[in-house]
Amino acid sequence: MAAPAHPFLKWAGGKGQILEPLIARAPRQSGGYVEPFLGGGAMFFGLTADPALAPAGAVLNDMNADLVTVYQVVRDDVERLIARLEALAAPYLAASEADRAALYYTERDREPADRVDLAARFIFLNKTCFNGLYRVNRRGEFNVPHGKYRNPRILDEPTLRNAARALHGVQITCGDFEEPMRAAREGDFVYLDPPFEPLTKTSSFTGYTSGAFDREQQVRLKWAVDDLTARGVRVMLSNSHQDFIVGLYRADRGPFDGSRYRIDSTPARRAINSRGDRRGAVDELIVMNYPAGEERRSLDSTSASDDRPGPRTK
Numbered sequence: 001m002a003a004p005a006h007p008f009l010k011w012a013g014g015k016g017q018i019l020e021p022l023i024a025r026a027p028r029q030s031g032g033y034v035e036p037f038l039g040g041g042a043m044f045f046g047l048t049a050d051p052a053l054a055p056a057g058a059v060l061n062d063m064n065a066d067l068v069t070v071y072q073v074v075r076d077d078v079e080r081l082i083a084r085l086e087a088l089a090a091p092y093l094a095a096s097e098a099d100r101a102a103l104y105y106t107e108r109d110r111e112p113a114d115r116v117d118l119a120a121r122f123i124f125l126n127k128t129c130f131n132g133l134y135r136v137n138r139r140g141e142f143n144v145p146h147g148k149y150r151n152p153r154i155l156d157e158p159t160l161r162n163a164a165r166a167l168h169g170v171q172i173t174c175g176d177f178e179e180p181m182r183a184a185r186e187g188d189f190v191y192l193d194p195p196f197e198p199l200t201k202t203s204s205f206t207g208y209t210s211g212a213f214d215r216e217q218q219v220r221l222k223w224a225v226d227d228l229t230a231r232g233v234r235v236m237l238s239n240s241h242q243d244f245i246v247g248l249y250r251a252d253r254g255p256f257d258g259s260r261y262r263i264d265s266t267p268a269r270r271a272i273n274s275r276g277d278r279r280g281a282v283d284e285l286i287v288m289n290y291p292a293g294e295e296r297r298s299l300d301s302t303s304a305s306d307d308r309p310g311p312r313t314k
């Protein structure tokens with residue numbers, strides 16, 4: 001069997017930390033997979049690594065055009081990408097701290113020559129910038145400062161090659177979440193991980209693209225989830241555990257304790273908060289439209305995920 005694939009980028013809100021409880025709740029199914037808010041793609045790679053869940057086909061989407069180009073280049077041109085990254089990594093890793101900063105800012109200010117170059121620059125900046133953040137100014141220019149890591153893994157060949165294998169034959173699109181959701185068919189699984197509803201007024205990190213993901217967007221997303229549910233598509237959505245989001249998915253009557261959606265949660269650690277002292281354990285909300293009996297963990301009651309402290313079902 002091929003080596004399992006993993007995310008190759010650091011991504012704000014990345015689900016690597018809580019992948020196990022999410023995968024345990026994924027539906028056992030044989031249809032296709034759709035991920036409209038791809039980011040670092042932890043769920044997609046997690047599913048492809050699980051023989052019981054590996055999807056028959058997949059559509060991956062994000063609104064961040066450069067991020068989407070990176071995935072397409074990993075899928076289509078991974079060896080040229082590796083060569084280009086090697087050319088960026090070697091001088092950076094051999095340089096003094098001051099020279100590294102100069103190399104970083106030179107690369108940050110540079111216009112990429114082609115798609116492979118764009119992808120290599122994106123990965124280089126992702127691994128060497130402050131906290132792996134992605135932030136652009138009003139003109140769409142990446143503006144995160146240098147990160148000063150001692151030994152950043154700029155080029156991780158096995159991870160890139162495994163990701164390329166997992167992405168083979170996968171459709172990767174750039175646009176708003178509604179488009180790939182419309183394409184989902186009965187029996188498919190759609191995982192939604194939108195920019196989260198801020199936990200406090202100050203922790204409003206939603207800056208993946210220049211447009212913010214506000215409450216109006218969260219409501220628009222809920223309507224799109226309603227549409228998928230009516231069409232027999234299995235949906236899982238994760239978000240921060242906020243009253244507004246819980247209320248949104250609790251509002252309609254249906255089969256799960258009188259509600260249309262099943263609402264669960266799992267402890268998570270938020271790495272991105274504008275106040276460092278507020279980093280720590282918070283709950284991640286998990287909303288599903290299929291019964292517990294269809295979850296992956298119901299396949300094997302002795303799986304590692306069932307040894308965890310029980311999730312709180314609301």
Ligand SMILES: C[S@@+](CC[C@H](N)C(=O)[O-])C[C@H]1O[C@@H](n2cnc3c(N)ncnc32)[C@H](O)[C@@H]1O
Nearest residue numbers: 013014015037039040041042063176177193208
């Ligand atoms: C919380 S992150 C997803 C993280 C991902 N699950 C992971 O494990 O890394 C949300 C993503 O949604 C994307 N996004 C923001 N607004 C969007 C929209 N309207 N449609 C599609 N994608 C959007 C952002 O670019 C960002 O990559």
